[in-house]
Amino acid sequence: EAGVTQFPSHSVIEKGQTVTLRCDPISGHDNLYWYRRVMGKEIKFLLHFVKESKQDESGMPNNRFLAERTGGTYSTLKVQPAELEDSGVYFCASSQDWINTGELFFGEGSRLTVL
Amino acid sequence: AQSVSQHNHHVILSEAASLELGCNYSYGGTVNLFWYVQYPGQHLQLLLKYFSGDPLVKGIKGFEAEFIKSKFSFNLRKPSVQWSDTAEYFCALKEIYNQGGKLIFGQGTELSVKP
Numbered sequence: 277e278a279g280v281t282q283f284p285s286h287s288v289i290e291k292g293q294t295v296t297l298r299c300d301p302i303s304g305h306d307n308l309y310w311y312r313r314v315m316g317k318e319i320k321f322l323l324h325f326v327k328e329s330k331q332d333e334s335g336m337p338n339n340r341f342l343a344e345r346t347g348g349t350y351s352t353l354k355v356q357p358a359e360l361e362d363s364g365v366y367f368c369a370s371s372q373d374w375i376n377t378g379e380l381f382f383g384e385g386s387r388l389t390v391l
Numbered sequence: 392a393q394s395v396s397q398h399n400h401h402v403i404l405s406e407a408a409s410l411e412l413g414c415n416y417s418y419g420g421t422v423n424l425f426w427y428v429q430y431p432g433q434h435l436q437l438l439l440k441y442f443s444g445d446p447l448v449k450g451i452k453g454f455e456a457e458f459i460k461s462k463f464s465f466n467l468r469k470p471s472v473q474w475s476d477t478a479e480y481f482c483a484l485k486e487i488y489n490q491g492g493k494l495i496f497g498q499g500t501e502l503s504v505k506p
Binding site (some may be wrong): 307311317318324331332335365366369370374375378381383 | 427
């Protein structure tokens with residue numbers, strides 16, 4: 277079974293540019309999450325989709341970040357325009373039976389470097 | 392606001408040494424607690440979890456953790472580490488009323504095991 281896949285694995289852009297990160301969850305997982313880790317600090321929650329609906333977007337830093345999950349399959353996270361403080365590793369995770377298993381399945385992360 | 396604190400940022404041990412990684416949380420309500428591990432070049436994966444019941448929980452690869460409610464702690468232990476345990480370890484909590492799977496992570500502890 278394929279795990280959670282993220283693309284690109286590493287992106288280097290200049291301040292003011294746009295970057296789009298993609299996440300493909302495990303097939304059949306309705307729940308999809310985005311997290312971010314900045315500069316060796318804690319991993320922080322960004323938002324949660326249930327199918328195509330945003331269930332909780334309380335962690336989104338500001339309106340430069342836009343997450344979508346059209347059709348309830350893969351998700352994209354767009355940063356526009358990127359700022360220096362957006363550098364970090366963006367993790368995607370998915371789950372199906374969270375209530376009973378309590379397990380999130382993570383991708384390997386997309387490292388974003390903003391110069 | 393709820394938070395998770397991991398006191399050790401980097402731990403270096405020799406093989407066969409015993410391991411204890413500290414994790415304390417700040418939250419007045421009932422929580423679920425987790426330890427996740429990220430091996431070099433791999434994705435985050437669940438090591439063990441505590442939902443309820445026996446406060447001593449056992450996970451994969453010989454790891455265990457003990458939930459001490461009075462101390463707001465969930466320390467991770469292993470009697471004898473191996474070189475393959477070299478990884479970064481993350482403690483995390485979920486508020487029990489949160490059905491959505493949002494996790495609050497600690498800063499992570501990097502473990503280096505010398506052969």
